[in-house]
Each structure stands twice: as structure tokens, then as C-alpha cells.
Amino acid sequence: MIEQEEKQKPLNFFQDSGGKKGILAWITSTDHKRIGLLYLYSLSVFFLVGVTLGLLMRLELINPGKDIVEAQTYNGFFTLHGVIMIFLFVIPGIPAVFGNIAMPLMLGARDVAFPKLNLLSWYLYIFGAALALSTLLVGKGAPDTGWTFYAPYSIKTGTNVTMAVFAAFILGFSSILTGLNFLTTIHRMRCEGMTWFRMPLFAWALYATSWIQLLATPVIGITLLMIAAERTLGVGLFDPTLGGDPILYQHLFWIYSHPAVYIMILPGMGVISEILPVFARRRIFGYTAIVYSSLAIAFIGYFVWGHHMFTSGMSGPARIIFSILTFLVAIPSAIKVFNWLATLYKGSIDLKPPMLFALGFIFLFLIGGLTGLVSGALATTVHLHDTYFVVGHFHYVMFGGTGFAFFAAIHYWFPKIYGRMYDIKAATRNFWIIFGGFNVLYFPMLWAGMMGMPRRYYDYLPEFHIPNIISTLGSWIVAFGIIMMIITLVKGFRNGKPVGKNPWNALTLEWQADSPPITENFEELPVVTEGPYEYKS
Amino acid sequence: MSTHVEHRDDTARKMGMWLFLFTELLLFGGLFLVYSIYRFANPEDFARGGHELNVFIGAVNTIVLITSSLTVAISISAMQQGNKKLVLQMLGITIFLAIVFLVNKYFEWGHKIHYDLYPGSNLFRALPPGEGLYFLLYYFMTGLHALHVIIGAIILGFMAWYVHKDEIDATNYALLENGGLYWHLVDLIWIFLFPLMYLIH
Amino acid sequence: MEKNHHIVGYITNIWVWVALVVLTIITITVAELDLQMLTVTVALAIATVKAGVVLAYFMHLKFDKIILTIFLGIVLLVFLSFIVLTFVDYSFRTTAI
Numbered sequence A: 001m002i003e004q005e006e007k008q009k010p011l012n013f014f015q016d017s018g019g020k021k022g023i024l025a026w027i028t029s030t031d032h033k034r035i036g037l038l039y040l041y042s043l044s045v046f047f048l049v050g051v052t053l054g055l056l057m058r059l060e061l062i063n064p065g066k067d068i069v070e071a072q073t074y075n076g077f078f079t080l081h082g083v084i085m086i087f088l089f090v091i092p093g094i095p096a097v098f099g100n101i102a103m104p105l106m107l108g109a110r111d112v113a114f115p116k117l118n119l120l121s122w123y124l125y126i127f128g129a130a131l132a133l134s135t136l137l138v139g140k141g142a143p144d145t146g147w148t149f150y151a152p153y154s155i156k157t158g159t160n161v162t163m164a165v166f167a168a169f170i171l172g173f174s175s176i177l178t179g180l181n182f183l184t185t186i187h188r189m190r191c192e193g194m195t196w197f198r199m200p201l202f203a204w205a206l207y208a209t210s211w212i213q214l215l216a217t218p219v220i221g222i223t224l225l226m227i228a229a230e231r232t233l234g235v236g237l238f239d240p241t242l243g244g245d246p247i248l249y250q251h252l253f254w255i256y257s258h259p260a261v262y263i264m265i266l267p268g269m270g271v272i273s274e275i276l277p278v279f280a281r282r283r284i285f286g287y288t289a290i291v292y293s294s295l296a297i298a299f300i301g302y303f304v305w306g307h308h309m310f311t312s313g314m315s316g317p318a319r320i321i322f323s324i325l326t327f328l329v330a331i332p333s334a335i336k337v338f339n340w341l342a343t344l345y346k347g348s349i350d351l352k353p354p355m356l357f358a359l360g361f362i363f364l365f366l367i368g369g370l371t372g373l374v375s376g377a378l379a380t381t382v383h384l385h386d387t388y389f390v391v392g393h394f395h396y397v398m399f400g401g402t403g404f405a406f407f408a409a410i411h412y413w414f415p416k417i418y419g420r421m422y423d424i425k426a427a428t429r430n431f432w433i434i435f436g437g438f439n440v441l442y443f444p445m446l447w448a449g450m451m452g453m454p455r456r457y458y459d460y461l462p463e464f465h466i467p468n469i470i471s472t473l474g475s476w477i478v479a480f481g482i483i484m485m486i487i488t489l490v491k492g493f494r495n496g497k498p499v500g501k502n503p504w505n506a507l508t509l510e511w512q513a514d515s516p517p518i519t520e521n522f523e524e525l526p527v528v529t530e531g532p533y534e535y536k537s
Numbered sequence B: 001m002s003t004h005v006e007h008r009d010d011t012a013r014k015m016g017m018w019l020f021l022f023t024e025l026l027l028f029g030g031l032f033l034v035y036s037i038y039r040f041a042n043p044e045d046f047a048r049g050g051h052e053l054n055v056f057i058g059a060v061n062t063i064v065l066i067t068s069s070l071t072v073a074i075s076i077s078a079m080q081q082g083n084k085k086l087v088l089q090m091l092g093i094t095i096f097l098a099i100v101f102l103v104n105k106y107f108e109w110g111h112k113i114h115y116d117l118y119p120g121s122n123l124f125r126a127l128p129p130g131e132g133l134y135f136l137l138y139y140f141m142t143g144l145h146a147l148h149v150i151i152g153a154i155i156l157g158f159m160a161w162y163v164h165k166d167e168i169d170a171t172n173y174a175l176l177e178n179g180g181l182y183w184h185l186v187d188l189i190w191i192f193l194f195p196l197m198y199l200i201h
Numbered sequence C: 001m002e003k004n005h006h007i008v009g010y011i012t013n014i015w016v017w018v019a020l021v022v023l024t025i026i027t028i029t030v031a032e033l034d035l036q037m038l039t040v041t042v043a044l045a046i047a048t049v050k051a052g053v054v055l056a057y058f059m060h061l062k063f064d065k066i067i068l069t070i071f072l073g074i075v076l077l078v079f080l081s082f083i084v085l086t087f088v089d090y091s092f093r094t095t096a097i
Helices: A002-007 A032-060 A071-090 A093-107 A115-134 A161-188 A201-233 A246-280 A287-303 A316-344 A353-376 A378-384 A388-418 A424-451 A462-495 B010-041 B043-051 B055-080 B084-114 B122-126 B129-164 B174-198 C010-032 C038-058 C066-091
Strands: none
Touching (some): A032 A071, A032 A093, A032 A115, A071 A115, A071 A161, A071 A388, A093 A161, A093 A201, A093 A246, A115 A161, A161 A201, A161 B010, A201 A287, A201 B010, A201 C066, A246 A287, A246 A316, A246 A353, A246 B010, A287 C066, A316 A353, A316 C066, A353 A378, A353 A388, A388 A424, A424 A462, B010 B174, B010 C066, B043 B129, B055 B084, B055 B174, B055 C010, B055 C038, B122 B129
């Protein structure tokens, strides 16, 4: 009897339902992999809602004047598109899904430090998301302030700002708890021999990210509470007619929201640092430099928020200082890009889908980064501020950067999560559709912005017609590519070819676990004796 | 079948608690930032607002909170030495002091509300803008702090229950330590709120 | 397993309490004096000392792992930069807020 039990292979985390049935086995599970998948599925749904809103906006903008919706509806669309994409997809995206699934495995741990808290984070996320989406349905409709909720308009508008603000507050709390969990996990749960500088770069990126989540998020929390208090009590913290200063709101908002940009991009950079050495069969170039650049980005990222406010009435010296500090962030970002390129040099490059998405990331992030410098320089930004150039810039960083890193991550860890492989050919084709469509969609925005087309408006002058037509066409290509990608992945999940532990021949610890991993990841905890990227080429 | 062995990492639990406390610090930090900017812009109005507060009540509440911090600290020392009775007594006193603090706060706020000084009232609207901001921040910051006092007292109530049930004992008291840390944070915030709100000239 | 937790004695705790009460009395007394611009500085300096005592003894930072103190230092540094950078804007404003 006992011998038989010992020989039995332990259940993987799909099979081990913890004695519960159906959906209960998922929504009450504290297993980090199950929670990661809960995030993946819920996040994908919200992503598709955000994509739909984006498509509708693009469709409205295909011609000047009214095409499909009224101006007020359009304002609701772009606010909700921003809120959903930022708070429900890009910020939690990579940490909550792949951080949860892969990070404990990479560290050789059995779970995160506080599994129950981890589940609570997901519940808060769902609750916040439900609240955010329900602003569409109740009262006077979705907020029309833009995702930034700038005062004093956010105090005066009759739309559901208070509710949306509470949703953002709850989502922030969820984000804080995830960060807290990851920090403790990384400090306390690395397996034997996994010293700080033998840690995979994805874990390092999450470490830096978690610090930002922890320290910046409370500031937006309290700021949003102040907005809610102003609206309900009818008082004026940020209302200039009552002695308040609306620019102080912008300070507080960007004290969080600029570091939040690094919450979005750092984990993506971590994913790229994992994928490149695997598919170039080379040791990552400049491991230590990449580690320190992650920490430097996280740290300097706190001090540059003023560059969002160059034209909003901030004093002159402050603008100059913020502009200089902004240029400093470009240094660690560039260090990363150079190290990635050096990793590829003389590597035997294998253009599998994860690698394609990673290379796509580098290309698009480069455009995003360089247009960022143009927007961060005091002189040029006065011309470009609040134009479509800025919209193009941050979509290159957020979608071209974080979005592509997310797609890279799902293609990279898919066989580990499901134990099956998707159709590589189809996935390669999907990459080219999305990558091509992406540039058709967003490059014309840079062009329209240079011509002076202001952002956020429902309508535009006839001279901006051509870039808008091209951009809308691009939006259809991207949407088509995303649908194809989902079909390919679902097919792979259903009847893809089963794979072994390590289909990519990677060296980080998650590839030593079963595919899919067993409930507590490893039958015997691994012991590490060397760095994570020692490829013998 | 699980071979999972329940293994406890008190250091991790404490680290998690500290990280949470940092978020609390920055939550109040945002308010302190708003306070400092508006005080910088309206020094006279803030001073006039500050004179309306009763320094005596503020001072009493300061001593009350400091003393409650002491009793929590003693309860942890007592737990480490296995003196369960003293732990429960000290936690009891702490919760009692929390209630004293809140009752004081109630009378302090009640007094102001009684003569119509609260956000949105007619008197409030007639104040100079800077003084209005002062009182707005006064209500917001002390209100949020009072909320933390209530939460802290509830947490300590649970701790006392766990100690009573022997779920917290001399070998396993990280939870009590974390509860204590939360309570000390409430004290820390007040240490800054008191001079900034009551002692302006 | 890390054992041998430092136990802060009852007497130490009470001395810390005495120090905090004395500092509270000092801060109230000093506030009565007319120090003009220095008032805030002195009040904040005393509050910082009080906070330091609470952190070190009541919150056991002095006896815990050094990493917690380092964390706290980083947090305070970040918070101070928020204040300083925001003031860079407001101290150079040419119009009233």
C-alpha cells in the first residue's frame, strides 16, 4: 500500500483540486499557479473590453464629425479605455499573471510568502474591476474626465467619477498586496544556493517593480480619497474658487502615475531578459548592469513626475529640474537595450514566437523611448504636449512595450503552464500580423501629432484625415491578429502536442519542474550552484 | 495526498507587516504633503485655524496614545516571558485607552460641529480660503487617524482573544508583535499630527 | 531558525515612556515661546526624535534585522524627495496659489 503510494506521481496543479469541485476549486485555491491563471483569464476578458472600446474610438475617428456615437459617449469611451487598460491590464498584467505563476518556480520556492493574501489580492482586483465597469451602467454614465481624473473638472462633472475613483483605490490596494507578497517572497524564499546575484532577471525586475507598487500606490490612494471627499462634501481641496490648487492634484496624481509607468514596463523588461538568452543560446550580457539598471529605473522613476506638467503652470526652475531628471532615466533604459543587443551578438538565434515578440518589444520600445525623449525635453514638448504625438508615444511604450512583453511571456511560459505546445507556425504568423498592424495603427498618430492634431477630442480638422484613416485600418489589423493569437493559444491548450519539462532548453529553475508543475512545484527543492544563464555556446 | 509540512517564518511575517506599514506611512505622507504646501501658501490662515484648537485636549490625547503604546510594548515583553495574565491586562488597558482617545476626539469634533464649524457649513464657507483648507485637512487627517485607531483597537481585541485561546503563546507571538507594530504606527502618525495641527504660531 | 529574540525589559519600556512624555511637555512649552520661523522646525525636530524613540524601542527596530531599518531609510528618502521636489515648484511660483 505505502509503496504504491510512493511510486505514484504527484498530481499536477490542474488535477489537484484540493478536494473541491468545479469553479470552487479555483476561486478558493491559494496555489500561486491557480491564482496566476485566475488573473490571466479575468485580465484577458478586461483586455478585450478595452480593445473593443479602443476599436470603437478609432472607428469614430475614421472621419471628421460624428460617425457612430455622440461626443459625450466618446468621452466615456476614452476614459474607460484608459482606466481599463491601465488599472486592469497593464499594471497588474505581467506581475500578477506571470509573476505569480513563474516567479516562485524560478526561485525554487513552493509558493509565495503569503498565499492567502495572494488570493485576497485577486478578489480585490475582481471587485475593483466590477466597480469600474459598472460605472457604465448606473447613474449618469461613465466618467468623462480621462483616466487622470484631473481636478477641478473631476470635482464638477456629474458622471460617475466617485465610483470610478473608488474602483481605482481598491485596485491600488490589490496591487500593493501583490507587491508586498513578492518582496517578502524574494527576500525569504529563495532556495538553497540562490544568492541575490544568481537570481533570474525576471525576479529582479519584479523586485524593483514591487517597491514601486508599495511606495507609490498609497499616494494615489489618498489623492483619490480626497477627490471623493471633495465631491461628496462639497469642499475645495483642489478647487481654485475655494482656495485650493488644481496643480497640486496633478503633482499628487503623477507622484504615483509616473512611477506606475515603471510598474508597467519593468516586468516586461524582465521577461525580455529571460527570453533573449534562451533563444540566442548565450549567457546574458551584463547581468549585473541589468540588475542595477532595474533598481535605478525604479529609484529615479520617483523623481521625474513633473514632466507630465510642463505646460500646466508649474514654475520655471521646477520644469528645468524635472526635465534634467527625466533625461537621467533614459540612461538605465538604454543600458538594458544595449545589453540585450550585446546578448544577441554572435548568438545562435532561434526565431521562435517568444523570441519574435521579444525582438518586437525591443524595436517598438526603442521608438517609444526615443519619442519619449522628444516629449521629455522642455523645448520640444511645448509644441507636442497634448497632441497625438503623445498618444502615439505612450502606446509604443505601453502596448509595443508591455503588451508585446505580455504576449512574449504567454508564448514563452505556455508549455510550462499547460504542458502542451501551441502551433508554432500559426503563432509566428500571428506575431507578424500584430506587429505590422501595430505600426500601421500608431505610427500615423506620431505623424498627426507632429502636424498638431490635439488628443482627446471627438472631432478633428479635415487636414488630419489621412493619418486617421490609416490608423483606423491598423486598428482592424491588430484586432484581427489578437483574435488569431487567442484562437491559436486556445487550440494549443485543447489539443497541442504534449511537451516535456523543458521544451526551450532553458536553464532557469521553472524548467526543472514538471509541465504543468505539481501542486507544490518541486518534489524535492532544487539547489542552485551557478547563475541562471550559463549557456555553453 | 500532501507532504506539506507547516513551516513558519516569523521573519517573513514581520517583514510583510513592515512593508504594509510603509504603505500606511505614504498614505498619510500624501496628506502631509498637501498640508505642507497649503501651510506654506497660507501661513497666517493656518495659524489662525490652529488657535481655534484646544491644546489641552490635544496634549491629553498625545499622552493617552503614548501610554497605550507603552502598554502594548509591555504586553509583548510579557508574552515573550510567558506571562499570559499580564499580556491580557496590558491589551485590555490599551483598548481602554483607545476608547478614551476616541471619546476625547468625539467631544473635540462635537464642540466644533456644535458651533457650525464643519466642511460644507455656512460658517465654513465664510472662512478665508486658507483657514478653510486648514480645517478641511484637520478633519480629513484626524478623521483618517481616528479610523486607524478604531481598526487598531479591533486588531488588538482579536489579539487578546487569540492570547486567551492560547493560539498566541510564548513560542508563537509574531501575530501579537505585528498587531503591536500597527498600534505603534497609529502613535507615530499622531506624534506628527499633534504639533502640526495644534501648535502653530 | 532564528531564535533568541531580544526581549525589551519592562523598565526600559517605562523609561522610553518617560522620555516621550518629557518630549511632549517640551514641545508644548516651546510652542508657547515666540520663535517665528523656527517654530515648525523645532516642532518637527522634537517630533522626529519622539518618532525615532518609538521606532527603535517600542517597534524593536534597534534589535531586529538591519534590513528593516534600511527599508525604512529608503522609504523616508523617497518621501522626503516628494516633498522637496514639490516645493521646488511652489517656492518659485510668481503668482499666488
